[in-house]
Amino acid sequence: MEKRAKKKVLIAEDDESVRGLLVNALGGEYDLMEAVDGLDALEQMRMFEFRPDLALVDIKMPRMDGFELMEKLLRIIPALPIIFITGSGDIEYIGKAFRQGAVDYLLKPFEIQELFIRIAKAIEYRPLDLDRQFLENELAERTREFHAAQLEIIQKWAETVEYRDGYTGLHIANIAHYSAMLAKAYGLEERECYFMLQAAPLHDVGKVAIPDSVLQKPGPLDANEWELMKSHTLIGYNLLKSERLKILEVASRIAISHHERWDGRGYPYGLYKEDIPVEGRIVAITDVFDALTSKRPYKDAWRFEDAANFIIKGGGTQFDPKTIEAFVGIIPEIIKKSTIH
Known part of the structure; x- marks a missing residue:
């Protein structure tokens, strides 16, 4: 039986403890690339030709924040599902994130089970609409x-x-x-x-x-x-x-x-x-x-x-x-x- 390729997930999170939690939780199920901020994420994607199926992006990061990273990611991969990670004090940013194209968000601290559910939903369901929109845009x-x-x-x-x-x-x-x-x-x-x-x-x-x-x-x-x-x-x-x-x-x-x-x-x-x-x-x-x-x-x-x-x-x-x-x-x-x- 042919082994199914793992979905690729980009993790852009400057908090080392949160990033480590995500890597430990998702490493067995997904092919991961971890980055400490937006610039690091883009540089690694370019260097290793990494094309993610989903991105987990923290809002507040040095050098390049989550909003700017999302804008650049969607230029490269218009159908990319992006889940924003934010602290409980950053609720006001959620609306802005959705307006820029985020498909979901996670509030810190989050449960591992909730993390898997959000990721699975974003990858398996929402990309169908995004891919269709991408194809419609390409056709236009x-x-x-x-x-x-x-x-x-x-x-x-x-x-x-x-x-x-x-x-x-x-x-x-x-x-x-x-x-x-x-x-x-x-x-x-x-x-x-x-x-x-x-x-x-x-x-x-x-x-x-x-x-x-x-x-x-x-x-x-x-x-x-x-x-x-x-x-x-x-x-x-x-x-x-x-x-x-x-x-x-x-x-x-x-x-x-x-x-x-x-x-x-x-x-x-x-x-x-x-x-x-x-x-x-x-x-x-x-x-x-x-x-x-x-x-x-x-x-x-x-x-x-x-x-x-x-x-x-x-x-x-x-x-x-x-x-x-x-x-x-x-x-x-x-x-x-x-x-x-």
Whole structure:
């Protein structure tokens, strides 16, 4: 029969008589490490690679007291059960100990039987909750890291497209912020506005498949080239469509619909009015507005007022009238916060 490994217990107690009592009582049942204060405990843990399953910690110790030791222990082992040992005159510290993460306490003097009961309870039962919380925290942290990595990839992808298209990073930033602002003014929920902020910069991602000879042609496109250019909407949709990632789902709708027109004369499908996804209607406005107000090698930047008037005149034909109403409301904010001016 395989011998079960002993649980490891850290004892941090500066009173030699109490420490000796604990060692004598627990030595046969547990693998012990004894320390005279907090610094000694941490140094020995590091030196001997000792990872305790439970810590018995006195509150009052020289160099590093029990509260500071507990804080450092929980940084190293977030699920570690800690039992505080305190004298009868230290009752006021018990509440503070529990708030810092202690699972139990012992009042000096204590009975050996009580000691074993408290330790067994802490090791066998409470760690289940602590481990679960630790795993939940780890999962949340890994989820945040994964989400941040996704956003960085999306950002780099958008930058790649804009670089090929001859734009600058300002266009990506402007489209993102204008679209989120307009989505909020339109009445979309906060979560949807966040998705617009992250997804809108990918509106032209399909241009990665358009040849440079077409994408960067200095003169007008012929009929065949124009059809090829228009295909970036379908290509972008196919690149981005996803049933698992909400940001990509939103981005795919934007990619395929931001060149549709309210009057049905847009592309690729000639969608009419509300058949156009609202995300596409929003980016249709912000994309044109930023293109007009940005300086390009072949044109000067329009004044904000002139670009806004152009957008407003397109209401009911190129653009959704309701979205334009919302756009008019955010023009002062756009002018104030613009990364261009």
